[in-house]
């Protein structure tokens with residue numbers, strides 16, 4: 001069984017450029033669910049996705065899984081703010097996150113699909129790869145945990 005430290009090491013090995021990026025760090029000020037910032041949320045989703053893929057013994061590209069998960073909510077605004085452009089956040093943020101991620105990082109096809117389809121089934125864009133399905137599930141598990149763990 002891989003320990004939490006191992007997962008943290010793996011994330012650092014494959015994605016330190018993402019974790020230290022200025023725009024990514026700015027997500028610490030945006031709240032996602034409950035008291036969890038978007039930065040924390042995407043990290044937790046990444047851990048959840050790594051755990052899931054190990055538990056289910058799925059052969060996945062770990063580097064891709066990590067990078068896609070870390071960038072899946074890279075829309076870079078606070079969706080609680082009452083701003084016209086944030087309306088229907090659930091329907092539009094995956095595309096926004098993908099556009100921002102493509103601007104700031106080199107993404108492979110799987111990472112692009114992960115980000116673009118992570119809101120399935122609310123958005124009817126079907127996840128095409130194993131990594132996309134794992135993200136989709138890990139995101140929902142994390143959202144429930146974050147919502148009910150609020151202090």
Ligand SMILES: [Fe+2]
Nearest residue numbers: 072073093118
């Ligand atoms: Fe999202």
Ligand SMILES: [Fe+2]
Nearest residue numbers: 045072073139
């Ligand atoms: Fe998310």
